[in-house]
Amino acid sequence: MNIRPARPGEKLPASLLLLADPDWSQVEKYVDKSxxxxxxxNGNLIGVCGLMPLDQASAEIMNLAVDPDWQGRGLGKRLIASALExxxxxxxxKVIVRTGNSSLNQLGLYQKCxxxxxxxxxxxFVNNYPEPIFENGIPCRDxxxxxxxLRME
Incomplete structure (x- = not known):
């Protein structure tokens, strides 16, 4: 498995992007800015992580997603480490990340990092997404x- 920067013009699979953000209209707001x-x-993209500038001093991790068949193997941590580097x-x-109150695994992962x-x-999520979102049996509201x-060198 290889972790690398996306190539200029490389198409990111919608199936991966929609794992982390179920509303394509939201994804479109940041996909080209990140x-x-x-x-x-083996030539297949199995994980993605975007980094979008916010201002001169800070950036935001956008849409960290790992193919379900590859989850639980430390790939998310490696993608985050690469984005932080x-x-x-x-x-x-400073780097920020936003996630839902019901995203229990993601909340744990980000804190471990x-x-x-x-x-x-x-x-x-109630005000910005057209359909209700549920994860882990919990309504995603907040x-x-x-x-x-980041430590400055």
């Missing part, structure tokens, strides 16, 4: 914002 890291196995190399001081919860945006301060 630089992407991909995980590849990229962010640091570009001089960002050093992210800290900084705020809750109540009813974000957006949890986490951040990680």
């Amino acid at each position: 630089s992407w890291t991909v995980a590849e196995e 990229q962010a640091q190399g570009q001089g960002y001081q 050093g992210f800290r919860m900084v705020r809750i945006e109540r009813d974000y 957006q949890i914002v986490l951040e990680l301060m």
Whole structure:
């Protein structure tokens, strides 16, 4: 398995992108504004992670997704580590990530990678997504914002 930057013009599979964000109209808002890291196995993309600039000092991880057949093998951690390395190399001081209150595995993963919860945006998913989202038997209503301060060299 290989983790690498996406090639210029490389098409990212909608099936992967929709795993992390079920509303394509939301994905379209950031897909071309983000630089992407991909995980590849035998020529097939099995994971993606976007990094979108927010301002001169901060960037946001967008749409971390791993093919279900490859989940639980540390691939998400490796994609995050690659995105953080990229962010640091570009001089960002802070990286944020947003996820749903019902995204229990993702919340655990981000915290294992050093992210800290900084705020809750109540009813974000209720107000911004056309269809209700349920994960782990929990309605996804609120957006949890986490951040990680990068060490400057």
